[in-house]
Amino acid sequence: MRKYEIMVIIDPDVDERQVPALLEKHLKVITDGDGTVDSQDIWGKRRMAYEINKKPEGIYAVLNVTAPSAVVSELDRLMTIDERIVRTKVMRTDK
DSSP: OOEHHHEEETTTTTTTHHHHHHHHHHHHHHHHOOEEEEEEEEEEEEEEEEEEEEEEEEEEEEEEEEEOHHHHHHHHHHHHHHHTTEEEEEEEEOO
C-alpha cells in the first residue's frame, strides 16, 4: 500500500456544512478497499487562479490516504463522475 495526497475542489454552490458528508461518502471506497484515511483537511471556500465552469471560487479539501493504487484509481473515477466535485488531483507522496 502507498500513501497518497488528494486535492479536491468542490463546487462553491454546495453548502459548506455538507462538505464533510460528501467527502465521507467518497472515502468509504478507501476504507472498504482495506485502506486508511490518515487526515482530512477542509480549507473552505477559496478563489481559484482561473475560472472552472464559469465559477471563480471553489471549496478546497486535502485528503491523505494510505491505500492500494487500484482503490485510489476507483476513488478518483467516482469523484470525477460526481457533479458536485469540480476537480481532483491525486499525488503519490512516497517513493
